[in-house]
Amino acid sequence: MAWGGRLVTRRLWLAAGVSMPLGWSLAVPRLLIRREGDNLRISAPQIRFLTGKALDQLKNGISVGFISQILCCGNESGTSVFSRSGYRFVLSFDIWEQKYSATRLGPPMRSISRLSVPAAEAWCLDELAPIPPSLTPSRPFWIKLELRAEDPKESARIVGEPGINLTRLVDVFSRDPRNQQQQHWLETAGPLRLQDL
Amino acid sequence: MRLFLTGVLLAGASSLIKGEPSQITPVVNVNSRYVVESIEIAGQDQFTLSAGIHEQIQNLVGENLDPASLDELSERIRKEIHAKTVTYRIGRGDQPDQVKVNFEVTRRSIAFEVNVPKFLYHSTQGWTGVVEGVTGYGSSGVTFRLLSDNDELVERNTGILARYENKRLGTDRVRLGFQFESYHQSWNRTTRDVADPSALYRNRQNFEPTLTIQLAKPLTLTAGVSFERFQTQFPAARIESANAVVNTLRYHRLLEDSDAQKQVLDAGYSLRAATTLLSSDFGYARHHWNFSYTFSRDKQTLLVSFIGGVIAGRAPLYERYVLGNSSTLRGWNRFDIDPLGGNRMAHGSVEYRYHYFQVFYDAGAVWDHGKDATPRNSVGVGLRKDGFSLAVAFPLKDGRVDPVFIAGMNF
Numbered sequence: 001m002a003w004g005g006r007l008v009t010r011r012l013w014l015a016a017g018v019s020m021p022l023g024w025s026l027a028v029p030r031l032l033i034r035r036e037g038d039n040l041r042i043s044a045p046q047i048r049f050l051t052g053k054a055l056d057q058l059k060n061g062i063s064v065g066f067i068s069q070i071l072c073c074g075n076e077s078g079t080s081v082f083s084r085s086g087y088r089f090v091l092s093f094d095i096w097e098q099k100y101s102a103t104r105l106g107p108p109m110r111s112i113s114r115l116s117v118p119a120a121e122a123w124c125l126d127e128l129a130p131i132p133p134s135l136t137p138s139r140p141f142w143i144k145l146e147l148r149a150e151d152p153k154e155s156a157r158i159v160g161e162p163g164i165n166l167t168r169l170v171d172v173f174s175r176d177p178r179n180q181q182q183q184h185w186l187e188t189a190g191p192l193r194l195q196d197l
Numbered sequence: 198m199r200l201f202l203t204g205v206l207l208a209g210a211s212s213l214i215k216g217e218p219s220q221i222t223p224v225v226n227v228n229s230r231y232v233v234e235s236i237e238i239a240g241q242d243q244f245t246l247s248a249g250i251h252e253q254i255q256n257l258v259g260e261n262l263d264p265a266s267l268d269e270l271s272e273r274i275r276k277e278i279h280a281k282t283v284t285y286r287i288g289r290g291d292q293p294d295q296v297k298v299n300f301e302v303t304r305r306s307i308a309f310e311v312n313v314p315k316f317l318y319h320s321t322q323g324w325t326g327v328v329e330g331v332t333g334y335g336s337s338g339v340t341f342r343l344l345s346d347n348d349e350l351v352e353r354n355t356g357i358l359a360r361y362e363n364k365r366l367g368t369d370r371v372r373l374g375f376q377f378e379s380y381h382q383s384w385n386r387t388t389r390d391v392a393d394p395s396a397l398y399r400n401r402q403n404f405e406p407t408l409t410i411q412l413a414k415p416l417t418l419t420a421g422v423s424f425e426r427f428q429t430q431f432p433a434a435r436i437e438s439a440n441a442v443v444n445t446l447r448y449h450r451l452l453e454d455s456d457a458q459k460q461v462l463d464a465g466y467s468l469r470a471a472t473t474l475l476s477s478d479f480g481y482a483r484h485h486w487n488f489s490y491t492f493s494r495d496k497q498t499l500l501v502s503f504i505g506g507v508i509a510g511r512a513p514l515y516e517r518y519v520l521g522n523s524s525t526l527r528g529w530n531r532f533d534i535d536p537l538g539g540n541r542m543a544h545g546s547v548e549y550r551y552h553y554f555q556v557f558y559d560a561g562a563v564w565d566h567g568k569d570a571t572p573r574n575s576v577g578v579g580l581r582k583d584g585f586s587l588a589v590a591f592p593l594k595d596g597r598v599d600p601v602f603i604a605g606m607n608f
Contacts, residue, residue, distance in 0.1 A: 061287025061296065063226040063264060092226040095289055095296055101227035113227055 031189035033143055035197035036128065042070055044125040044145055047185055050091070050100075050117050054149050054183060058093040058100070065090045065150035070129045073142045076190060082132035082141065088150070089124045135194060142190030149183040226264045233258050234290035238300040243336060243365070244278045248451050248459060262287065262296055271300060281305045304335070315348075317523050317605025321530040323347055325523075325605075336365035348522045351388055351514050351531075351538045354401075356380035372409040374421075378402065387536040394431035396514055401427030405443065415450040419443070423469065427513065439513050440475035441483075444468045461491040469516065481510030498550040508540035518542035520563045520573075527559055528575035528590030528601045539563035541570065555579045555588070579603075 034041045054064045067088045074080035088105045094113070100120040101113040112123055125145070135141055236254045238246070253270055257263070271283040282303040290297050315327040327344040342358040362374040379402045389397065407421030426438040445467040452460040469483040489502035504525070506518045517538030521531035525544050544561030556578045562570040579588025584606045591600055 060285075061226075061228050062285075090225045092228060094227045095287055096231065096294065103225050 031143060031145055031187045033189055033192060033197060035131075035194065039128040039130055040072075040143070040197075042127050042129055042143060042145060043122065044187055045118070045122040047125055047145075047147065047187065048118075048121065049125075049147055049149075049183065049185055050121055052183060054091075055117075058091060061093065061095050063090050063092040066124065066147060067150050068125070068127075068145065068147045070127060071142075071144040071146070072129065072132055072135065073144060073190075074139075076142050076188065078142070078144055082135055083130065085127075085129050087127060091120060091124070131194065137195040138193055140191035140193055142188055143192065145185075145187045147185040226262070228262050228287055228296060229264065231262050231290075231294050231296045233260060233262050234292060234295035234297050236298045236300070238274070238302065240302050243304065244302070246274065247277060248461075250274060250277065252459075257298075262298075267298060274300065274302065278302065279305065279310060313606060314342075315344075315346075315605070315607050317348065317603060319348065319523060320602040322522070322532075336363055338362045338364065349519075351517060351519055351536070352382045352384060354380035354382055354515075356400075366408075370411040374405075374407045374409065376403070376405045376407070378405075385532050385536065387532040391536050392514070395429060397431065398427040398429045398437075398513075399434075401425060401515065407443065415448055417447050417449075419445040419447070422475065424475075425513075437478045437513075438476065439471045439479040439481075439516075440477040441469045441471035442475070459491075459493040461489075463490075464488045471510075471512070479511060479513060481508055481512040481516070483508045483512060483516050496552040498548075500548040500550070501546070503545045504542070505544070506542040512540065514538065518563050520544055520561050523603050523605070525559060526561050526573055526575050526592070527557065527577050527588065527603065528592040528599075529573060530601070534573065535563050539565050541566055543570075550581065553580050553582045555581050555586075557588075557590075559590075 030044055030046045032041075032043045032045070034043075049066065050058070054066075057064050065088060067086065069084060069086040071078055071084050072082040074082060090103045090105065092101050092103075093099070094101060097114065099114045100117060101111065102115065102120050102124050103109065103111040104124070115123065125147070236258055250270070250273060253273070257266055257270070267285055271285055274280065275283040280302045283300060284303075285298055285300045288297045288299065289295075309330065309332040312329050312331060313327065314329055315325060317325050319325070325344075325346050325348040327342055327346065329340055329342040331338065331340050333339065338361070340358070340360040340362075342360075343356075344358065345353065345355040347353040356379045358376065358378045360374060360376040362372060364372050366373045379400070381400045382398055384392075384397055403423055403425040405421055405423045407419050409417055409419040411417050421443050423441045423443050424438070425440065426436055429435055429437060445465060447465040448463070450462045452462065465485075465487050467485045471477040471479045471481050473480060483506070485504070485506045487502070487504045489500065491501075492499045508516060508518070514537065517540060519531045519535070519538045520526045520542060521529035521534045525546070526534070531538075542561070542563045544559070544563075546557060546559045548555060548557040556576075558574070558576050560572060560574045562572045564570040574593040575590050576593065577588050577590030579586055581587075586606065587602075587604045589600050589602050591598055
């Protein structure tokens with residue numbers, strides 16, 4: 001019995017060890033939406049986009065660019081768009097300090113350095129989007145966050161460019177990734193109401 | 198519960214942003230603050246980079262890392278050697294706060310390109326055109342040429358040239374080459390009138406295996422055998438051969454004094470010795486010397502060159518020296534100077550270029566052993582850009598000015 005009791009205890013620990021992180025990840029929404037005055041603060045600290053080829057490039061000392069857009073929609077499919085905003089950021093990895101730096105290509109342009117991978121990811125995916133005037137407090141809406149690693153050829157061009165225009169944003173996200181290796185993420189949150197935030 | 202977790206995560210993310218990390222002046226690549234210690238290019242034994250690229254590399258070393266310049270450099274390398282991709286990695290240097298840049302070149306599995314090495318019009322001698330296709334795999338390269346050349350020799354030769362070259366035979370210092378040529382000849386009327394009919398031929402073929410050894414960094418020796426045969430026209434069609442041992446010693450050195458200044462020194466000696474030991478119908482030794490020096494500074498370039506040659510013994514017409522073409526005694530017609538060429542030759546040239554503008558002076562003589570040499574001179578001006586050139590040359594004769602126009606590319 002004692003032997004059986006130890007076994008049961010081990011199984012319980014094992015089950016708990018597996019289920020707790022799983023439960024945590026299911027319980028925590030991947031998109032966090034918070035109201036700050038006339039803006040919505042949208043963050044996605046759980047999205048792990050510094051992986052694969054992008055991470056390899058960073059470790060080789062090469063900067064990697066990403067482009068992101070936030071859609072505020074009247075339905076889940078995203079066909080009714082209230083507002084659209086986009087931004088770009090470039091990450092690099094300090095060869096000597098072994099830390100990451102991120103630059104958000106403005107306006108306003110801002111940078112941060114000496115970050116770990118999760119911190120860099122969280123900093124990049126934390127954005128303020130203005131609340132669309134047509135959005136009433138009781139009207140349901142959805143927030144979509146799209147993220148795409150920029151093609152290296154595009155990355156070379158974005159250096160020095162101050163911002164991004166909507167035409168180019170729509171153009172980038174309306175076409176398929178140039179190749180299978182071009183990474184792409186999409187997260188949706190909703191239905192939400194302003195009165196609940 | 199959900200709101201609580203959300204709050205915790207937001208607080209965590211906020212502390213990451215507002216905590217230890219510091220806001221800095223925006224830079225896209227944080228490694229830009231480090232100094233480039235060295236730049237290496239992997240697999241450089243497989244290809245040769247131009248002096249301009251070496252100069253660009255030297256300019257980047259010792260400066261702060263500039264990713265845009267590295268991107269530009271990698272693109273330039275890719276275009277120059279027709280590589281599939283050129284990528285680079287940045288790693289720690291030997292000294293603190295310095296970085297090493299390592300370029301990696303991925304070659305195309307099979308590259309193919311078409312070039313026009315020479316295309317020109319000479320107002321007294323007509324057209325010359327050479328088109329070549331070049332392909333390669335690894336260290337091997339194959340060149341195939343179609344040409345009709347009325348500029349280099351006494352004859353106009355029209356035909357093909359095929360060449361295989363292995364640029365790395367076991368070691369970087371040894372190259373192996375096989376060349377095959379097959380031409381059909383046509384003769385200028387002046388040459389036909391004065392030549393011994395038995396010296397003229399209607400077609401010729403040459404097969405030439407060679408081995409090139411790099412004796413020292415700027416000094417190479419090429420040795421091989423030329424199996425040349427041709428079909429004479431008169432008095433009856435017959436095959437003759439001029440099989441020869443070929444040797445070339447070449448010294449080529451690039452001197453770069455500063456960013457805007459460049460000097461190139463090129464010198465060579467070649468010997469073709471036809472002997473009956475190789476079943477040749479001709480026995481002769483053809484010696485050829487060349488020397489050139491180029492000095493460039495900003496938009497100015499000065500070129501000084503000298504060539505000389507001696508043939509001992511009886512050689513076929515294609516071996517004889519000619520002057521008065523697109524590169525020697527410009528302005529003279531080679532058939533006016535000597536329609537059969539000569540077995541002695543000396544020529545010197547000085548050329549000055551400023552941006553697109555060029556002015557040159559040529560002097561030289563071609564003659565036969567035992568006869569007096571007649572020195573000739575010419576001057577000219579022209580425009581030159583990206584291989585295209587347009588020149589007008591004036592032979593300095595007794596009180597007469599007969600301008601000759603030369604236009605074309607890569608000559």
